[in-house]
Amino acid sequence: MKLSLSLNNVRLRNKLLILYIFSVFLPIVLTNVIFYNVTTDNVRNQRMKDITRAVEQINNEFRAEVEDAVTISAVFYTDYNLNEILETDYQEPAAYVEAYDTYFRRILNSYTPVYASIQSIKIFVENPTMLHSGGVGYLSNEIKQSDWYQLLKERNNSYPIFIRTQQEDLYLKSDGADKRNTFSIIREMNYFESKNKWQKYLKIDLKTSTIDQIFRNQNLQGNIYLIDDKGHVEYTTDPEVDWSGKPVSFDELVFPKDSIQFPSTNSYVSYLENWRIVGTISEEEVLKDVRQSREFVFVLACLNFFIPTLIILWISRSLHERLVRILQHMKKVKNQNFDTIKQGESLDEIGQLTSEFNRMTIQVKSLIDDVYIADIQTKTLELERRKAQLNALQSQINPHFLFNALETIRMRSLIKDEMETAKIIHNMAKIFRTSLTWGKDRVMVSEEIEFILCFLEIQKYRFEDRMNYDIHIDPAAKECMVPKMMFLPFVENASIHGIEPLRHGGSIQVQVEREADTLIFSIRDNGIGMDEQKVKQFYGYLESDEELGERIGVQNVIYRLKLIYGDRFQLLIESEPGQGTFIRVAVPVEI
Structure with missing residues (x-):
């Protein structure tokens, strides 16, 4: 059976509507949907990459600051002259002061101006003949009860440890409250084993302001969490978490449903083993640029709809209204109403058709008036007169x-x-x-x-x-x-x-x-x-x-x-x- 698709029986308005739907509406909708999906995926992926890169940048900067402190600790750890000064029994304080001024003061003060991230350098010793000031502290029983000292004893090796501690100047002024508000590199100075008469520990404190500056990256509109090997939050930019007090488990934190986590790569050094940095950011922030692109696509789609639609409506109205007017007047002619179409002259095909219709209507009306109607009226009048006479006769x-x-x-x-x-x-x-x-x-x-x-x-x-x-x-x-x-x-x-x-x-x-x-x-x-x-x-x-x-x-x-x-x-x-x-x-x- 042969199938044929014909639009001859479809009204002109419906034909124009079909033309609009399949030639304008559907192509614009499909094009903009595809464009929006592709753009959205690209913008989202790029935004995810930028956030991941920002987290990695924070991780690298933080690790670089820690490695600077570790490098300084290695210099102190292997300094023979410094070890000699720390192991010497001084008979007179003047002898210690002379040794301190000659070498110790210079080496202590040479690193702090160079490394802006170093807050302070201090060595705790058991040597009672030394004066405990100017970067030298006494290894007292209170110090031996601290977390960092106990951790060093548990590890029993010469590798440095990275731990959150309290700044020394605040520690001396504290009333016993546990407010560990900075980070330190601590190691036991036992490089020269044959000359280790006294226990010696090096403690290098990092500046809190430097750490804040690193973690408050302007490219990341979210929160950063520094998590140790036990899963505790050691530092965070989240104001809702009191990281300087008691240990807070990262897994116990409650995040909004739309938050996305961006973990950094693990550090493969002993003092930062299993430490990690995690960035959290709301999905709304991630998709902000996506929504901006969506608005752009929406505006573009509206323009693509609005302008062609206006043009099509303008043209279709010009065609449809004039054709309907011609059809209406043709129906009037069928009922012997010979009105002409009153409109301005136009040069297109419909205008020519209108002019020809008016000319034809005038000619037909003239012909009917001159010949047909005159003859019909005469005959009708005669017939009616005869009929009236007959009816009058019958009625009377x-x-x-x-x-x-x-x-x-x-x-x-x-x-x-x-x-x-x-x-x-x-x-x-x-x-x-x-x-x-x-x-x-x-x-x-x-x-x-x-x-x-x-x-x-x-x-x-x-x-x-x-x-x-x-x-x-x-x-x-x-x-x-x-x-x-x-x-x-x-x-x-x-x-x-x-x-x-x-x-x-x-x-x-x-x-x-x-x-x-x-x-x-x-x-x-x-x-x-x-x-x-x-x-x-x-x-x-x-x-x-x-x-x-x-x-x-x-x-x-x-x-x-x-x-x-x-x-x-x-x-x-x-x-x-x-x-x-x-x-x-x-x-x-x-x-």
């Missing part, structure tokens, strides 16, 4: 009226021989002759009044004294021409529907006047009258354009008058139940 010859009148005449003729019967028969003959003769559609007012008079005479003959009538005609109106049987239905309605239902009868007044170019027929009766709904029904005949069909009476007359005079005739009806009826018909004068 009321079978019941004729039967009742003839029967009355027959019965009275049998009873008595009177001229009145002959007169009635004469009037009936006139009515038959006028009703059946339609050679001309116009009659003089005098002829119309004569026809009405015959009708009223017959009615009076039927009802005797129960009905009276009065006819007044303006002499200036007698020779005016009017449509045949124009006013008789109103007289018939007044007689049959107005006076006949009354028990004691009534009267009818007919008047014809001429006022300038207007001929006025009026009739007034004192019959039963009409309600408001019936009056509205008569007025409704003026607005109705329906064909006559089988309708008779007043409606037929109103239709004929509309057909002949158009909007040039007037109809006035005044009636109330029990108050009678007044009807006034005004038509143009025809001589």
